[in-house]
Amino acid sequence: MVRVSNPNMTHSCDQQCLGPLTFHPRAVGHEIRLSEGGRRAQRAEDTFKGGVVFTSRPVKTHERIRVLVEKRVPHWQGAMRVGFTNVPPLTRSLPLPPIAVPNLTQTSGHWATIVPESCCQEGSVLEFWVTDDGHICLKFQNSEKQKIEAEVDVRKPLWAMIDVYGQTCSIFLLGSKTKGFLFKRTSCPTLDPLTRQPSSLKPDSTTQREKSDDCISYDRCVVCMTREADITLPCGHRCLCLSCTSRVLVQFGICPLCRRVSTALKRDVCVIL
Numbered sequence: 338m339v340r341v342s343n344p345n346m347t348h349s350c351d352q353q354c355l356g357p358l359t360f361h362p363r364a365v366g367h368e369i370r371l372s373e374g375g376r377r378a379q380r381a382e383d384t385f386k387g388g389v390v391f392t393s394r395p396v397k398t399h400e401r402i403r404v405l406v407e408k409r410v411p412h413w414q415g416a417m418r419v420g421f422t423n424v425p426p427l428t429r430s431l432p433l434p435p436i437a438v439p440n441l442t443q444t445s446g447h448w449a450t451i452v453p454e455s456c457c458q459e460g461s462v463l464e465f466w467v468t469d470d471g472h473i474c475l476k477f478q479n480s481e482k483q484k485i486e487a488e489v490d491v492r493k494p495l496w497a498m499i500d501v502y503g504q505t506c507s508i509f510l511l512g513s514k515t516k517g518f519l520f521k522r523t524s525c526p527t528l529d530p531l532t533r534q535p536s537s538l539k540p541d542s543t544t545q546r547e548k549s550d551d552c553i554s555y556d557r558c559v560v561c562m563t564r565e566a567d568i569t570l571p572c573g574h575r576c577l578c579l580s581c582t583s584r585v586l587v588q589f590g591i592c593p594l595c596r597r598v599s600t601a602l603k604r605d606v607c608v609i610l
Contacts, residue, residue, distance in 0.1 A: 355400065358513050358524035359393045361496075364426035366390065366433050369501065377407070378499070379507040385413040386435040388501030391426045392510075395494040400513050401464040401476070402497045405559065405593070406457050408507035415503030416457035419465045420449025420473060423493040437500035448473065449498065450485045457505050460562030467491060509559075512596050514589075525596055559593055560585060572597040 359375035368387030370379050380388035396402065402419075409416070418437045423446040434440035441447040452463060456477045464476040471489040476482040489495065501508055512524040558566045564578035570592045577585060577593070585593060 353520055353522045355397070355513060355515065355522050355524040356394060358396075358402075358510065360390045360510060361393045361426040364391050364429045364431075364433065366435070366501070367431075373509070376510040377507065378501055378510075379408075380501040380505075382410050382506050385415070385503045387433075388417075388506075389433050389435075389437055389441070390499050390501065391422065392497040393426075394496075396421075396467075396497050396513065397515065398467055398469050398491050398495075400515050401466045402513045403511040404463045404465075404499065405509040405511050406459055406461045406463070406505060406507075407509050407562070409457060409459055409504045410506050411504060413503040414454075415451070416454045417452050417502050417505040417508065418449045418500040419452060419463070419475070420447065420498050421467050421489050421495045422447045422498050423490055423495060425494070426496060436502060437498060441498070446490070447498070448487045448489045449500065450475070450487070452505075454504055460558075460560060462511065462560070465497075467495060511593055523591065523596060570597075 360371055360378050362371060362375055365371060365378070366380070366387040366389040368381045368384055369390060370381075371377065371390075372379070375393065378388070378390045392402070404417075404419075406417075420437065420442070422441070437447070437449045438451060442449050450473050452475065456463065462478055466474050467487075467489050468474060468484075469491060471487055471491050473485040473487045473489065474482050475485065499508065514521055514523045556566065558564050558578035558581050559576045560581040561578060564580060566576050566578055568577045568579060568582045569575040570577070572592045572595050574592050574594045591597060
């Protein structure tokens with residue numbers, strides 16, 4: 338069953354904004370549950386399939402979609418698949434095919450590649466995009482980009498698609514970005530579900546503890562998923578450890594959860610209830 342937060346909240350954009358980017362709330366695999374405003378896609382752990390999701394809007398060439406692997410289950414083989422499609426999510430019949438490769442890729446208008454298990458560990462961040470000549474590119478943390486030969490039809494609108502497959506059972510959509518000549522452009526969330534909208538799901542007490550409406554803490558850093566999250570960003574999210582903070586802010590300059598620009602940091606002083 339799909340559960341999403343209320344998407345009807347306003348947001349402000351400027352010329353550097355690519356627009357909101359979430360998972361499409363209707364066209365999702367039958368084993369997927371959406372939460373956090375449509376940015377988290379979690380598949381049932383007792384199966385390896387039924388986890389296909391699509392972006393809520395078309396994406397541009399060279400728009401890098403950034404995905405955080407939140408959880409994996411080692412008893413399955415294989416990991417997530419990523420790719421693109423010309424088929425609009427709203428036109429799809431439900432239920433969706435159980436897997437992207439080959440159920441979708443053998444049909445017209447779908448292209449996907451397999452992400453290695455070694456690159457889908459908990460805390461791993463993957464970027465993927467399509468080039469002007471229709472090739473799919475992947476980039477993992479601290480590694481060179483990989484170009485996958487493909488024939489993606491870039492003449493038509495493209496939606497990114499992800500198959501939360503095999504060992505990968507929970508992902509978080511961190512947004513997207515493009516690198517322009519003068520400045521980079523980034524996507525924005527449709528809402529900030531962690532501080533404005535209570536989730537329709539019960540929070541996992543081992544990973545998240547609410548302290549107030551404006552100050553949310555995570556037990557573990559959302560980047561490395563191993564060290565304690567002890568840094569509070571100006572937006573109110575305590576979601577990074579000290580080791581990851583400098584790298585995240587230098588490289589991206591934004592909160593990894595709400596995408597707000599973060600120019601200063603402060604140690605968390607909130608009392609956890």
